[in-house]
Amino acid sequence: MNRHIFITNSGFPPERWKEAFPSSHIVSADSLKDSASAKLFWIHLPGESMLSSYLPDVISRLSHERFVVLSDQPNDEQGLEVLSLGASGYCNAYADAEVLAQVAEVVLKDGLWVGRSLLNRFIVSVNTRMQSVVKADPNLNTFGLTEREHEVALRVARGEPNKTIANDLNISDRTVKAHLTMAFKKLNVRDRLQLALLINRGQ
Amino acid sequence: MNRHIFITNSGFPPERWKEAFPSSHIVSADSLKDSASAKLFWIHLPGESMLSSYLPDVISRLSHERFVVLSDQPNDEQGLEVLSLGASGYCNAYADAEVLAQVAEVVLKDGLWVGRSLLNRFIVSVNTRMQSVVKADPNLNTFGLTEREHEVALRVARGEPNKTIANDLNISDRTVKAHLTMAFKKLNVRDRLQLALLINRGQ
DNA sequence: TGCGCTACTGCCCTTTGGTGCAATAGACCT
């Protein structure tokens, strides 16, 4: 009723679970009774073995209680599948106790817990098929930079140091800096690192 | 710095904001300085007037700090647009103080706060057209770093300079460098920029 | 022809970043 139930068939449940919720129960999928009730269910998904029968089977026996899926090897595809099966959350099975507590708190308040990476893909995907609604930024690619500035910025975004860029483009180190200074101002960033993060976002 | 900043042009900011974060600041979009720094920014979106210029303008002046958008009349389309503009959260401007605190907690831990309805639409939309294969990254979390090294590395991956990290963690600038030097060696990268790219890859 | 934009560079300066060497201190294991 008022406790957490972890469902796993793995022999070695991370002790973080107990750490996060000392009074929780850990049970195997087989021993899970149909009538089981809990504050929140956590379903452990070991390894790649997302045998499409296992999870739906377990879920069907939860009688529409809220549940979170813990994956040993989280990835976006699995997360998507899990969420579409009705999970309220999806995270790493080895997440910190602190994070687990956080997940529980969010989910119990009707929230959903999803990794940043997965949600970003949602956004990108939905965005690309809503172009009629969300107007596309004309210079999405050039970022409003001149050709040369853009060329330098792209190399910085790949992690190249100024010297390398200068050699590649056959210009001086000073010129690279000049282009970057302009790029920083136009894009309103402090330094090359933030520039790189900006350019690499969503890809 | 270490406080919350609410940005609104509305004359009647919900007092829940003050209730949730007593030491927060409430400023108008105009009086927002480019150099403003805060634990978290909250941008108030009044009514329907999502004039596509206002929000991007405000965002551009936050110099890529994390921010949450509070909408008087939340809806999925707006939420989508807001998130694609880089918001870390989107919720009702009149949410309970308790919920706001919750949102802050999640966002400050690198989470994203999205309404259930909106996320459901993401799932449906993406689910019906997902064949693209993407390789999963097994140890996306620890990278083999110690806890402290990892903590510092994550902040670097968000573009923070050493000084800021040092202040946040209440350690010296030199110690931050020490952790980074170890992280560089373990991950076999040259500098902070490559570290950031590594950690953010696939995001 | 003159103005504006872009590209390029040198000199010089300040700030950050990164590291070697060395030391202190707590936690944990044998």
Added chain:
DNA sequence: AGGTCTATTGCACCAAAGGGCAGTAGCGCA
């Protein structure tokens, strides 16, 4: 108790990044 690991910091040094000031040069357009 002794050894290892982690976290912390100081001092010093060097490399890299960033930018102010100033100047040259090509291109397109009014």
